[in-house]
Amino acid sequence: MKKYLLSFALVLMSLTAFAQTAYEKAMTEKIAKLESCKSSEDFQTLANDFDRIGKKETTQWLPSYYAAFAYIQKGRVQMREGNMIELDIIAGQVEKYLDAAENAGQKNNAEIHLLRKMASSLKMMVNPQQRFMTDGAKAGEQLKIAEKLDPANPRIALIKAEDTYFTPEQYGGSKTKGIEMFKQALEKFNSYQPKSALDPNWGKGEAQYFISQATK
Template sequence: MKNLILTAALLFVSTITFAQTAFEKAMTEKIAKVEDHKTPDEFTALANDFDRIGTKEANNWLPYYYAAFATIQKGRILMRSGDKSGLDTAADEADKYIAKAEALSPNNAELFILKKMTSGLRMMADPMSRYMSEAPIAQQALAKAQELDPNNPRITVLQAEDAYFTPEQFGGSKEKGIELFKKAIEQFNAYKSKTFLDPKWGKAEAEYFLSQK
């Protein structure tokens, strides 16, 4: 009888381990594609993939985080190409994923970082009329992220971007941005993620801007 119980227990543990390994494998493969994808359609498909993983792994916030991040990346590509027509839709879609992730992981700095980015997409859809409404929302989200995780390098990367692209008469400059990108690199070198699936993006962007000096 004891042998039967032990066998059943081992089978149960093996099943759980396999499920975890399958989840980690799927996430690792999809996260790698975030760096490779170049088109809005590719990022839409990737966000859908993460959403499906999240449906299967019901208690984990990370699939929805990456679904939101992929959607934001889609918006950034549209913005760089000069196509502002899809920015509001991308921001709305990303916010839905963020809400799903936040339900599983409240008071998470990484999610407030994404909220800052979605607000930025909305602002860039119509900067002249939305700056006064969206800029405070973006800054409040980033301030909350900093309160929760003050040494998170992705916060500094977004601060560096803001400074780099803000004219001197409005308090920014390329020099201020560069200093913040340097700070971000220092933080990346010291920052320890909770798991190997946790967000790690941002260092390559900081290195790119520093290489443009």
């Protein structure tokens, strides 16, 4: 009997290890695509891919997190193209996936609060003058929470640099100051270690890009 129990236990361990490996392989493949996506359609496809992984791995928070991030990137592409029509809908999708990520045991996760900040910023851009006191304020609150939870996080420094760089000078922004903040963010990226190979590690290339543009 002990022999059979041991064999059964080994089979279960093997199946668990295989499932983890399949999950990690799928996530690694999709995370790598974040760098190569260019269009809003690309990011939508990637969000759908993360959604499918999340439906299989209901105890994992990262698939929902990356689905939310893919939607944010989709919204940013549309914003750069001057297409503000769907930003509210996109931000709603981001919040839905971030709620799912929190429900997977991530109530006090700086990465999630940072994406909530970015989602509120997307909503604000639909009509900045009307929404600055509402969605803009929510974005600021979420950024403060994220920074309090993880002050060394380079992505927080990156988003603060973005805000400074793109805000008009009459409203307190500065491209010069923004570049200095991108440099500070890059220093943090150079020393920051993600908790695992699948944990958020995006943003360094963006900091490098803005710094390189300033030297041209």
